[in-house]
Amino acid sequence: MIAAHLPVLQIVVPLIAAPICLLLRRGSLAWGLSLAVSLAVLVIAANLLTQVLESGPISYQLGGWAPPWGIEYRIDVLNSFVLLIVAAIGAVVLAYARRSVAQELPESQQSGFYTALLLCLAGLLGVTVTGDAFNLFVFLEISSLSSYVLISMGRDRRALTAAFQYLVMGTIGATFIVIGIGLLYMATGTLNMADLGARLPAAGASRTVLAAFAFLTVGATLKLALFPLHFWLPNAYAYAPSAVTAFLAATATKVSIYILLRFFYTIFGPAFAAADITLQSLLIPLATVAVLVCSTVAIFQNNVKRMLAYSSIAQIGYMMIGIGFGTATGLTAGIVHLFNHALTKGGLFLVLGCVVLRAGSCRLDDLAGLGRRMPLTMFGFVLGGLSLIGVPLTAGFVSKWYLVQAAIEQGNWLVAAAILAGSLLALIYVWRVVEAAYLRPAPENAPEAAEAPWSMLIPAWILIGASVYFGVETSLSVGVASEAARFLLGGAG
Amino acid sequence: MSGDGAILLAILIPLAGAVPIALAGSRPNLREALTLVTAAALFIVVLTLVPEVAAGDRPRATLIEMLPGLPLAFEVEPLGMLFALIASGLWIVNSIYSIGYMRANKEQNQTRFYVCFALAISSTMGIALAGNMMTLFVFYEALTLSTYPLVTHKGNEDARRGGRTYLGILLSTSIGLQLLAILWTWQVAGTLDFTLGGILDGKVSGPVVGILLLLYMYGIGKAALMPLHRWLPAAMVAPTPVSALLHAVAVVKAGVFTVLKVVIYIFGVDFLHLSGHGQWLAYIAAATILIASLVAMTKDNLKARLAYSTVSQLAYIVLGAALANFWGIMGGSMHLAMHAVGKITLFFCAGAIYTAAHKTEISEMNGLGRVMPFTFGAFMIGALSIVGLPPMGGLWSKWYLAMGALESDQILLVGVLMLSSLLNVAYLMSIPVRGFFGKVTGSPGSAEGAAVVIKEAPLACLIAIGLTASGCIVLFFAPDALVSLLRPLVSP
Numbered sequence: 004m005i006a007a008h009l010p011v012l013q014i015v016v017p018l019i020a021a022p023i024c025l026l027l028r029r030g031s032l033a034w035g036l037s038l039a040v041s042l043a044v045l046v047i048a049a050n051l052l053t054q055v056l057e058s059g060p061i062s063y064q065l066g067g068w069a070p071p072w073g074i075e076y077r078i079d080v081l082n083s084f085v086l087l088i089v090a091a092i093g094a095v096v097l098a099y100a101r102r103s104v105a106q107e108l109p110e111s112q113q114s115g116f117y118t119a120l121l122l123c124l125a126g127l128l129g130v131t132v133t134g135d136a137f138n139l140f141v142f143l144e145i146s147s148l149s150s151y152v153l154i155s156m157g158r159d160r161r162a163l164t165a166a167f168q169y170l171v172m173g174t175i176g177a178t179f180i181v182i183g184i185g186l187l188y189m190a191t192g193t194l195n196m197a198d199l200g201a202r203l204p205a206a207g208a209s210r211t212v213l214a215a216f217a218f219l220t221v222g223a224t225l226k227l228a229l230f231p232l233h234f235w236l237p238n239a240y241a242y243a244p245s246a247v248t249a250f251l252a253a254t255a256t257k258v259s260i261y262i263l264l265r266f267f268y269t270i271f272g273p274a275f276a277a278a279d280i281t282l283q284s285l286l287i288p289l290a291t292v293a294v295l296v297c298s299t300v301a302i303f304q305n306n307v308k309r310m311l312a313y314s315s316i317a318q319i320g321y322m323m324i325g326i327g328f329g330t331a332t333g334l335t336a337g338i339v340h341l342f343n344h345a346l347t348k349g350g351l352f353l354v355l356g357c358v359v360l361r362a363g364s365c366r367l368d369d370l371a372g373l374g375r376r377m378p379l380t381m382f383g384f385v386l387g388g389l390s391l392i393g394v395p396l397t398a399g400f401v402s403k404w405y406l407v408q409a410a411i412e413q414g415n416w417l418v419a420a421a422i423l424a425g426s427l428l429a430l431i432y433v434w435r436v437v438e439a440a441y442l443r444p445a446p447e448n449a450p451e452a453a454e455a456p457w458s459m460l461i462p463a464w465i466l467i468g469a470s471v472y473f474g475v476e477t478s479l480s481v482g483v484a485s486e487a488a489r490f491l492l493g494g495a496g
Numbered sequence: 497m498s499g500d501g502a503i504l505l506a507i508l509i510p511l512a513g514a515v516p517i518a519l520a521g522s523r524p525n526l527r528e529a530l531t532l533v534t535a536a537a538l539f540i541v542v543l544t545l546v547p548e549v550a551a552g553d554r555p556r557a558t559l560i561e562m563l564p565g566l567p568l569a570f571e572v573e574p575l576g577m578l579f580a581l582i583a584s585g586l587w588i589v590n591s592i593y594s595i596g597y598m599r600a601n602k603e604q605n606q607t608r609f610y611v612c613f614a615l616a617i618s619s620t621m622g623i624a625l626a627g628n629m630m631t632l633f634v635f636y637e638a639l640t641l642s643t644y645p646l647v648t649h650k651g652n653e654d655a656r657r658g659g660r661t662y663l664g665i666l667l668s669t670s671i672g673l674q675l676l677a678i679l680w681t682w683q684v685a686g687t688l689d690f691t692l693g694g695i696l697d698g699k700v701s702g703p704v705v706g707i708l709l710l711l712y713m714y715g716i717g718k719a720a721l722m723p724l725h726r727w728l729p730a731a732m733v734a735p736t737p738v739s740a741l742l743h744a745v746a747v748v749k750a751g752v753f754t755v756l757k758v759v760i761y762i763f764g765v766d767f768l769h770l771s772g773h774g775q776w777l778a779y780i781a782a783a784t785i786l787i788a789s790l791v792a793m794t795k796d797n798l799k800a801r802l803a804y805s806t807v808s809q810l811a812y813i814v815l816g817a818a819l820a821n822f823w824g825i826m827g828g829s830m831h832l833a834m835h836a837v838g839k840i841t842l843f844f845c846a847g848a849i850y851t852a853a854h855k856t857e858i859s860e861m862n863g864l865g866r867v868m869p870f871t872f873g874a875f876m877i878g879a880l881s882i883v884g885l886p887p888m889g890g891l892w893s894k895w896y897l898a899m900g901a902l903e904s905d906q907i908l909l910v911g912v913l914m915l916s917s918l919l920n921v922a923y924l925m926s927i928p929v930r931g932f933f934g935k936v937t938g939s940p941g942s943a944e945g946a947a948v949v950i951k952e953a954p955l956a957c958l959i960a961i962g963l964t965a966s967g968c969i970v971l972f973f974a975p976d977a978l979v980s981l982l983r984p985l986v987s988p
Contacts, residue, residue, distance in 0.1 A: 393671065394641065395634040404563065407679050423676060427668045434663065442648055442656045477563055 006050075010063035010076040010132055013047045013086070014142075016040055017125040021118045030113030034101045037117040041094040041124065048090035048128075052083040056483070062134070070134070071195035077134030081487040084338070085131045085261045088345050092253040092466075093124045095349070099462035100246040103356045107158050107244045116156055120250065122149040127258045136184045136270070137194045139262065140177065143226070146258070147173045150251055154243040165238035172225060172235040179222030180262075186215035187270070199270045208275075216275075219266045220282070227259035229286075229323055230293030233316045240312035245356030248308060252315055253349030253466075257341050260322055264338075268491040273329065286327035291421045293320030298428035302435070307358075307365040310432055311351055314391060317425060318344045321406055324418060328409050334488035335481065336405035342480050343390070343398035343473060350466030351387040354380055357455035357463060370436060372445025377454050381440045383467045388433035390470045393426045397474040401481065500557035502545050503570045503625050506580065509538045510587075510618035514611045521607035528595050531610050535588040538617070542584045549577045550981055556627060566688060568634065571627035573690070574981050575760070575829055579753045580624040582836045586745045587617050589960045593844055594737040596956030600851045603735055608645060613741065615642040620746040623753065629678050629688040629762060632754060633670070636718070639750055640666045646738040647731045654733045661730035666717045669724055674715025677708055681762060690757065692985075694764020705763075706773040712758050713777060718751025719814055720807045722784040729803040736847030739799060744840035748806060749832060752813040756828055759817040765986050769820040777818035782912040784811035789919035796857050798846045801923060802839070808916065809835045809882065812897060815909070819900040825986045827896030830978055834881065834893045834971060841878030841964040842924075845871050848953035848961060858927055865931025868952050872931040874965040879924035881968040883917055889971025892978075 005012070020040040024033040055061060055078055063076040078086070097120070108116055126146025133139050151173070155166035188194055190211045191202040206212055221232075228236040236256075240248045267273075294317045301313035318340070325337025355365050357380045362369050374381045390397035403422060410419035454460070473480045513534030520527040548555055549572050559568040572580075594613070598606050619642055622635030640663065648659035682688055685695040700708065713721060720728050731742055742748060759768055768774050785808050792804035809831070816828020848871045849855055853864060865872035881888035884895075894913065901909040952958060971978075 389641070392667075394667075395637050401563065403675075404679070407676065408683065411679055411683050419676065419679075420672075423672045426671050430664070430667055430671075434660070438656055438660070441645075442651055442659070475560060475562060478561075481563065 008063075009047050009051055009054075010061060010078055011065065013044060013051070013090075013132055014125055014129045016043055016047075017121045017128070021121040021125065024121060025114055025118040028114050030105065030110055030117075031101065033114040033117040034097070034104070037121050038094075038097045040121060041090070041097045044124070044128065045090040045094040048083070048086040051078055052087050052483075055080055055083040056486075071193045071198040074138050075134040075195055075197075076132050077197065078132060079487075080483060080490050081264065081338070082131045082261065084342070084483050084487055085258065086128060088257060088342055089124070089127050089131060089254045092250060092345060092349050095462045095465055096120075096246050096250040096253075096353070099249075099353055099356070099459050102456050102459050103245050103360060106360055108156060112156060116153070116244075119149040119152045119156075120247070122146075123153060123250070123255075127254050130258050131261060134196050135194055136187065136196055136199065139196075139265075140181050140184060143180065143262070144177055146255065147177060147226075150247075150255060153247040153251070154239050156247070157242040157244050159242045161238070162242035165242045169235045169239045172232075176222045176225035176232075179218045179225065183215045183218035183222060183266075186211050186218065190215065196265065196269050200272060203271060203275070216266075216271060220263070223259055223263040223266060227256045227263065227323075228316055228319055230289055230297060230316060230320060233293070233297070233319075236316060237309050237312040240315065240352075241306055241309040245352065245359050248312075249349050249352035249356065252312070252352055253345040256315065256319055257345050260319070260326070260337075260341055264326065264491065267326075273492050283327055283329065286323055287415075287418060290320040290323035290327055291418055293317055293323070294421055294425040295428070298425050298432070301432045302428060304432075305367050307367060307370065307436055308352070308355055310436075311348065311355070314429065314432065315344075315348055317429075318348065318391070321402065321422065321425070324422065325406055325409060328413055328415075330409060330412060331485070331488050331492060332405060332412055333409035334491060335485040336402060336409050338484035338487050339405055339480055340402035342484065343402045343470065346466050346473065347387050347390040347398060347470040350463055350470055351384065351391070353459070353463035353466060354383045354387060357459050360459065361453065361455055367435065367439050368446070370439045371443040372440070374441035376445065379460055379464070380455050383460075383463055384440070385437055386471060387467050388429075388437065390474065391433055392429045395474070396471065398470040398480070400474055401477050405481075500555055500570075502541050503555060503557040503572060504559070505541045506538060506545075506584075506621045506625060507570075507618055509541060510534060510614045510621065513537075514614040514618075517614055518607060518611045524599075524606065527607060527610060528591070531591045531594075531614070532588065534614060535584070535591050535617075538621070539584045539588055542580045542621075545572055545577060546581070548572075549574060552984065558627075562630070562634075566628070566630045566682075568631050569627035569689075570622075570625045570631065571690065572625055573692075574984055575753070575756055576624045576626070578829065578833060578978070578981060579749065580621060582749065582833055583617065583620045583624060583745050586836060586840055586964075587613075589963050590737055590740055590745060590840070592956050592963075593740070593847070593960035596954035596958075596960070597735065597737055597847050597851055600954050600957075601735070603649070604651075605649065609649060609735070609738075612642055612645045616646065616741065616746055618642075620750060623750045626690070628690060629681065629758075632757065633674065633678055636674075636750060636754065637667070637670060639746060640670070640718075643738075643742065643747055646741070647734045649735055649738060650733060658730040658733035662727045665724060665727040669715050669717030672715070673711045677711035677715050680708060680711070690761035692761065692764075694760075694762055694767050696762060697764055697767040701771075705768075705771045706776075709763065709768070709773050709777060712762070713755065713780075713814070716751050716754045716758070718747055719755050720748060720751065720810050721780060721814055722787060722807070722811075725784070725788065725807045728807055729800055732797075732799045732803050736799070736843060736850060739802075740840050740843040740847070744836045744843065748810055749836060752810050752828075752832065755814055755817050756825070756832075759820065760825065760985055765820050765825060774818040774820045778815055778906065778909060781811040781815035781818055782909055784808065785815065785912060785916045786919075789916050789923065793919065793923045796859050798849070798856060798858050798861075798927070799843075801858065802842055802846060805842075805882065805920070805924065806839060808920075809839065812893070812913075816897050816900060819897075819904050819906075819909075821900055821903050822986050823896050823903055824900030826979065826982055827893050827898075827900055829982050829985065830896060830975070831893035833978060834889045837964055837967040837971060838878045838881035838888070838890055841874055841961060841968060842882070844957065844961045844964060845875040845878065848957045851957065852951065852953045858930065861927065862930050862934030863936040865928060865933075868931075870952055870958060871961065872928045874961045875931075876925075876928040877965045877968050879920075879928065881971075882924060883920040887972045888968045889975070890968070891972060892975040
């Protein structure tokens with residue numbers, strides 16, 4: 004009975020829990036409830052993924068209204084994988100959040116914080132799970148609005164401008180998406196994505212459809228911060244509370260990439276995206292430039308959080324290269340990297356949260372000598388950094404392996420070289436931190452930093468450990484990703 | 497013990513050994529005893545593999561399927577067997593030496609030193625026993641990373657800069673070039689398994705062979721082929737046992753070992769020979785031999801001079817691989833062992849001189865041999881072996897290499913080999929000569945005053961030096977064992 008309603012419970016549970024959190028008022032109570040909810044969501048997501056892998060896509064009709072009239076939740080290999088990522092990161096970040104939030108936010112804001120975080124989680128899950136284009140927009144707005152609130156809660160006053168900047172850019176992106184959806188509705192008269200996919204070929208490549216495609220692409224790339232539409236991201240990540248940065252970095256951009264995949268492959272179909280050559284020749288150069296430019300910019304950052312934010316834009320570039328190729332290997336690489344990078348970057352931001360808790364900031368100078376004072380934290384950073392670089396036996400290596408392979412398959416040596424060059428740039432920016440932490444003496448007036456509390460270290464190390472684990476044992480990550488790639492190329496249309 | 501069990505043990509013993517070594521950090525005696533026990537256990541395990549390999553068996557083991565079709569797999573073949581023997585055997589000697597050196601110089605962070613050392617040896621075993629290029633690459637990178645804390649051991653500005661060069665060159669060449677070559681190979685050949693005769697024959701032809709070879713040879717930065725040799729002198733900031741590890745036991749040897757592996761098992765000796773692309777590689781190697789020797793002559797710092805000597809000697813092995821004939825491959829492979837034993841002796845002596853007399857510059861070593869006769873005598877033996885004179889093992893590898901060059905009708909290369917030997921004499925033999933016969937000059941306060949107090953280095957250091965120096969001589973009398981072990985690599 005319950006099993007049949009899992010798709011909707013996934014959304015309803017955090018959505019209902021969110022206002023309750025606000026009513027609880029006490030920060031620790033709100034935290035307890037949110038953690039319980041996020042764990043429940045994780046269990047549901049894991050269940051859904053196994054169901055899908057065993058018996059194929061699940062269709063859930065909201066309120067019993069049959070699609071395309073009612074809203075349909077449709078779960079296949081691709082989005083159940085993304086669901087698992089979002090839910091897992093949500094659970095880990097919430098387990099971590101208590102101490103970090105207690106330090107960074109006043110007690111009066113804490114229940115509001117957890118409310119917003121749950122709403123954001125619900126929104127992201129909703130975007131992923133829904134099979135209805137307009138419903139997708141609604142959930143996207145839920146997650147976006149709550150993430151503006153979350154970012155503005157950062158200690159630094161600059162968090163407010165960062166949140167405002169994100170609000171403006173995010174709203175433009177969302178507006179583009181809703182315009183695109185509107186145009187599609189105009190051309191086909193339906194909002195169900197599968198139905199759209201079935202009807203669009205008949206509508207032909209009319210100007211309306213092309214305009215819709217353009218609006219949707221630009222809107223989604225703005226949300227996922229593809230170069231050069233990335234300017235909102237570094238500030239937002241740098242000034243948000245530590246837990247929020249980790250959560251958003253690991254989930255929000257990833258879900259936006261999922262949206263793009265959904266638009267390209269389910270709605271327009273692989274043939275449409277592939278026939279439109281300009282798209283490929285637009286996405287790949289932009290993504291390659293993102294890798295090179297943003298990795299270089301990251302090298303010159305003094306705030307480590309900001310550095311990792313630029314690194315995120317570069318890593319998104321990797322994913323977009325894979326997706327841009329549009330081949331089975333390319334898509335596999337993009338989706339695997341989506342998963343691997345969520346783990347790695349989430350883990351790294353959590354580690355930085357530990358640093359902020361103890362050292363008071365995450366400027367490079369304040370990290371000097373931390374390797375000795377916070378050995379577990381900094382070793383976590385080293386491992387996560389190695390995964391960013393793409394050293395073998397880390398998850399990052401697996402992604403790069405497939406990406407370069409995809410590039411070589413296409414005979415695109417320039418891109419292959421750019422991917423590897425990006426690794427070397429990552430080496431430089433990661434190693435600046437490693438050198439500071441291990442080979443520079445602590446400043447005289449440094450606060451007495453002890454190791455971070457276990458309640459933060461363990462969640463951080465779960466993600467760091469996972470990013471090593473998935474570099475050795477790849478049957479889940481690569482297996483599901485290649486399945487999803489095959490599904491997108493063959494099953495949709 | 498079955499072969500596959502021994503393979504996994506060879507990698508696990510030093511890896512697992514790192515844990516008790518780390519835990520015994522507060523008790524130096526126990527910690528160092530554990531290091532020695534681990535090293536001895538590893539050597540015994542490696543020894544158990546020898547009879548099987550010598551009999552022509554190829555023990556195999558598979559750990560885990562990392563990527564579809566690309567498992568972490570191991571296979572012991574003669575070359576890897578030799579490398580594993582060298583590395584595990586010299587780890588024992590190096591540990592004995594480290595105990596004396598690290599204590600006498602009151603180095604900081606000794607526990608980290610021993611732990612990273614064990615990790616580096618574990619990675620080296622992985623390289624030696626790897627069954628495919630992927631596995632080798634994984635352990636190659638692990639070796640780079642596990643030796644980084646050793647190179648930056650002192651933790652000062654110099655160490656930071658040296659470490660940056662070390663890591664920068666090694667990681668950027670391996671990720672930028674070697675990984676690309678591996679992926680390319682995987683793309684065209686569909687396998688990365690080490691196969692006698694190569695996996696590229698018939699899959700690629702023409703200039704692509706040359707480009708792939710270039711990517712591999714410069715991608716293997718650890719082989720220090722010029723102009724990518726800068727990391728080696730930069731890594732000289734490390735304590736001497738680490739330099740010995742880098743130069744003789746693990747890092748550079750892993751580099752040239754990988755070069756040989758790639759030539760023998762990826763390209764295939766015959767395929768490379770017929771393609772003719774070995775030729776330019778041979779010239780690059782020859783140029784490296786000469787230039788590095790010339791640079792070595794200008795260095796007054798003993799460790800820097802030895803570093804450039806290593807660059808030059810490594811190029812011998814690359815040259816052997818590039819000749820791609822029986823004599824070249826045999827000579828290159830043998831040089832792996834000969835140079836290891838000879839160079840580790842020289843580094844041990846350099847460290848002993850530093851420990852006992854606190855001298856690093858050659859020009860200050862006049863007359864030092866008279867107070868440290870044992871050390872300078874051993875230095876002489878090591879130097880003779882590097883030069884390639886009887887009765888030292890170094891003779892044989894140079895002999896084979898020269899034969900290889902003759903067989904390819906490369907008279908020019910034979911000339912290079914001879915000239916280089918002369919240069920070796922000039923820059924290596926001058927050191928013991930100064931030590932024994934040089935007049936004590938310089939400020940009376942330092943040299944003469946010191947001459948009274950200076951005596952030989954700690955006993956642990958001397959034992960290690962004695963062992964490796966006699967190793968140089970033993971190898972002269974026992975080349976047959978090496979030849980018969982290595983013969984299956986290539987048909988004469």
